[in-house]
Amino acid sequence: MHGHYLQKLAQAHTQGRVLGITSVCSAHALVIEAALRNGKDGTAPVLIEATCNQVNHEGGYTGMTPTDFQRFVLEIAGRVGFDPERLILGGDHLGPNPWKHLPPQQAMLNAERMLEAYARAGFRKIHLDTSMACLGENDPLDGALVAGRAARLAAVVERTVNEAGLPPPFYVIGTEVPVPGGASEKVEDLQVTTAQSALETIELHRQAFLSKGLNSVFARVIGLVVQPGVEFGNENVVVYQPEKAQQLSALLQGEPQLVFEAHSTDYQPTAALQHLVRDGFAILKVGPGLTFALREALYALDHIAAAMRPLPEHESLRSTMESLMLAEPHYWDHYYHGDDAARRVQRHFSYSDRIRYYWPFAAASRAVEAMFSAFGDEPIPETLVSQYLPQLYPYVASGQADSSARSLVLAAIGQVLAQYQAACGE
Structure with missing residues (x-):
């Protein structure tokens, strides 16, 4: 069913029907739980993706291999009662990126092991x-070389699934996006991928797959990553403007097996997400936007805790996160600019959400767990929900949502996911 669903995206677009899928790019347990809870009552699959830097055969920055990540997601699915048959796992930006400081041959051997x-x-x-x-290569690389390397990695995947007796996977090619982890600074004047450039990418990959005897495999290429003109920086969001992507969108009429995959769709208004899917950008990737909602909800609970039983400031979650980020600055210091006050605001409240790299740290997860334990399963007073989580107040006041601390966090993430579900016609 899954593969069939991914191939149905292009069929639907060709027939003028609106069908998309949300790609949840996060390794945070609460984000994954919210995604599975949100998708539980529907019929569409839930797609959860890991990136090459997060999860790889060496453990990535989460410390998880692909098998660990698969177990991690299945364990959450079991806990919330989500049917694992409706789960699609994806790998994002799979290639030599984590090893690009090495010579090409070594980097590609590592990439092969990761894909396997x-x-x-x-x-x-x-x-x-x-x-x-x-290492030692000119940037940007020649398009034919990029396509040749992609075909080489596809051959490794095909050999692996054949040997293991697993169903054949589906592929996405192309990369008209910032490096994994997102853009920094303020984003201005984005160049939408030209139709000519997109067609060239498709053709080069088609030839590369053909030259490796992988023509039947190319039939399972379902998506092309392009830049539709959406992005976010530390302080601003560039919203989708359909008229700028008209020519790009039109080329899908001649490529009936493909849809576009849009990266960095975080923080787009619901109408923009709906227009993206309508225009053939049927795979919508979101990650930082979900952990941003998670952080907003956790910080709101931190304020609620202080209102209910005043604590010393140094015991607040905000203070714990600030100490942690100052002690381990490598995930934010190259990305945030300005004076001390500006950097302090960015550390906690930036759209880039680089604070997401710190939630797995022991000090952070201890502080979050301690907060959840202190609240327990008791309902939080409606008036405090109204003050600190006003977007959830109507659901709590009308009895549609449970106001325990953990449920409020899941509901805050779920609200963002609901915008995507609406846009995808789910």
């Missing part, structure tokens, strides 16, 4: 991204 690990763990949606220059 993803394939063996049952990931069904594979985004091949070999666009990055490795």
Whole structure:
């Protein structure tokens, strides 16, 4: 069913029907739980993706291999009663990116091992991204070289699934987006991918797959990553303008097996998400926007806790996160600019949401768990929900939502996901 669903996206677009899928790009347990809870009552699959830097055969920055990540997601699915048959696991930007400081040959050997690990763990949606220059190479790389490397990695995946007796996966190619992790600074004047450039990418990959005897595999390429003109920086969001992507969108009429995959769709208004899907950008990736909602809800609970039983400031969650980020600055210091006050605001409240890298740290997870334990399963007074989580107040006041601390966090993430579900016609 899953693969069939991914192929149905292009069929639907060709027939003028609105059908998309949300790609949840996060390794945070609460984000994954919210996604599975939100998708539980529908019929569409839930797509959860891991990136090459987060999860790889060496453990990535989460410490998880693809098999670990698969187990982690299945354990959450079991806990919330989500049917694992409706789960699609994807791998994002899979290629030499984590090893680009090495010579190309070594970087590609590492990429091959990573793709093999993803394939063996049952990931069904594979985004091949070999666009990055490795040690000693000129940037940007020649398009034919990029396509050749992508085909080489596809061959590894095919061999692995054949040997393991697993169902064949589906592929996404191309990479007209910032590096994994997102843009920094203020984003201005985005160049939408030209139709000519997109057609060239498709043709180069078609030839590369053909030259490796992978023509039947190319039939399972379901998506192309392009830049539709959406992005976010630390302080601003560039909203989709359909008229700028008209020519790009039109090329899908001649490529009936493909839809576009849009990265960095975080923080787009609901109408923009709906227009993206209508225009063939049927795979909508979101990650930082979900952990941003998570952080907003956790910080709101921090304020509620202080209102209910005053604590010393240094015991607040905000204070714990600030100490942690100052002690371990490598995830934010190259990305945030300005004076001390500006950087302090960005550390906690930036659209780039680089605070998301700190939630897995022991000090952070202890502080969050301590807060959840202190609240327990008791309902939080409606008036405090109104003050600190006003977007959830109508649901709590009307009895549609439970106001325990944990439920409020899941509901805050769920609200963002509901915008995507609406846009995808789910």
